[in-house]
Amino acid sequence: MNRNGKQPLQHLAWSLSKSCFFREGRRLWKENQSNSQLSLSKFQKVIVGAYLILQDFSEGIFPPTFEDQQKVYDREISYSLQWPGLSVEDSFEVAQMKPFWFSSPGFQYLSDFVAVSSCLKKINVTPSMKLLELGCGTGWMSEFLAIMGFEVVGSTLSPHDIRAANMRVESLKVKGFDKKLSFIQTPMESIEKSLENDSIGTFDCIYVYEALHHAYNWQQTIESCSTCLKSGGWLLICNEPNLIHTMVSYRVSVLSETHEIGFNRSQLIAHIEKSGFRKPKILKNRIGFGIFPLWIAAQKR
Numbered sequence: 001m002n003r004n005g006k007q008p009l010q011h012l013a014w015s016l017s018k019s020c021f022f023r024e025g026r027r028l029w030k031e032n033q034s035n036s037q038l039s040l041s042k043f044q045k046v047i048v049g050a051y052l053i054l055q056d057f058s059e060g061i062f063p064p065t066f067e068d069q070q071k072v073y074d075r076e077i078s079y080s081l082q083w084p085g086l087s088v089e090d091s092f093e094v095a096q097m098k099p100f101w102f103s104s105p106g107f108q109y110l111s112d113f114v115a116v117s118s119c120l121k122k123i124n125v126t127p128s129m130k131l132l133e134l135g136c137g138t139g140w141m142s143e144f145l146a147i148m149g150f151e152v153v154g155s156t157l158s159p160h161d162i163r164a165a166n167m168r169v170e171s172l173k174v175k176g177f178d179k180k181l182s183f184i185q186t187p188m189e190s191i192e193k194s195l196e197n198d199s200i201g202t203f204d205c206i207y208v209y210e211a212l213h214h215a216y217n218w219q220q221t222i223e224s225c226s227t228c229l230k231s232g233g234w235l236l237i238c239n240e241p242n243l244i245h246t247m248v249s250y251r252v253s254v255l256s257e258t259h260e261i262g263f264n265r266s267q268l269i270a271h272i273e274k275s276g277f278r279k280p281k282i283l284k285n286r287i288g289f290g291i292f293p294l295w296i297a298a299q300k301r
């Protein structure tokens with residue numbers, strides 16, 4: 001320990017954060033203090049995220065611990081309707097329009113939907129099998145898969161998401177579609193508590209798209225999936241961010257007090273195997289370099 005009461009590694013992190021290498025990170029963070037809507041490129045997010053991580057590590061508060069689970073859930077729910085520069089009603093409307101956003105994220109969501117369907121095909125999960133989606137947002141992907149002929153239960157934490165998702169169910173009925181689509185509000189860490197007893201252990205596949213990295217406890221989520229799947233059923237993890245996302249998302253996590261991480265692929269795979277699944281298959285980005293998103297499937301023993 002040195003004169004400032006810091007361990008040598010903490011002192012090194014503090015010195016680095018004050019060095020010329022992080023001048024831009026310091027400048028961006030300062031600008032962000034006076035402009036909470038500051039929009040940054042991915043590269044800038046990494047720089048400012050790395051700067052904040054060094055700072056917080058030197059203070060002994062990185063990695064962050066979130067003791068109050070309910071508070072994390074509440075933050076996550078309110079953050080979902082606080083889009084930069086938009087009112088709550090406008091944020092709700094834009095969220096409902098997903099994935100039909102006329103811009104590169106919109107095009108990416110549509111192409112990811114094709115990728116998710118082809119992953120389902122690869123693991124032999126086909127219509128009319130029974131799917132459960134975790135962290136489904138306003139339920140667009142659940143709806144698309146229901147239209148394809150799957151029986152789908154979408155789940156999410158936010159009551160606002162559920163309101164929008166239930167409007168999808170209603171609109172399908174108006175179109176005369178008799179599709180098996182429903183939504184439940186539940187934390188993904190304990191889905192079995194919100195399901196009817198007779199549907200636990202009946203799912204052919206539980207999938208999650210860009211949401212597991214928001215979980216309060218991803219390890220518990222995987223264990224909960226193992227409980228809800230039938231024997232031989234599949235866990236499908238789609239486009240979950242790799243390690244670098246911890247830096248990309250850190251600034252927003254600090255500002256919004258939400259919980260978002262990037263995954264260490266080996267750690268994720270080890271935990272899946274420990275939770276009653278066979279050796280996971282890597283469906284995309286075999287060589288991830290800690291950068292590329294994770295697409296993984298694992299079959300319950």
Ligand SMILES: C[S@@+](CC[C@H](N)C(=O)[O-])C[C@H]1O[C@@H](n2cnc3c(N)ncnc32)[C@H](O)[C@@H]1O
Binds near residue numbers: 080140157187189215
């Ligand atoms: C980035 S959004 C992705 C939503 C959706 N997959 C989509 O493509 O629109 C993350 C979602 O996870 C939900 N979420 C966050 N933490 C959760 C938790 N612990 N349990 C269940 N859902 C959660 C959020 O409410 C949000 O709907």
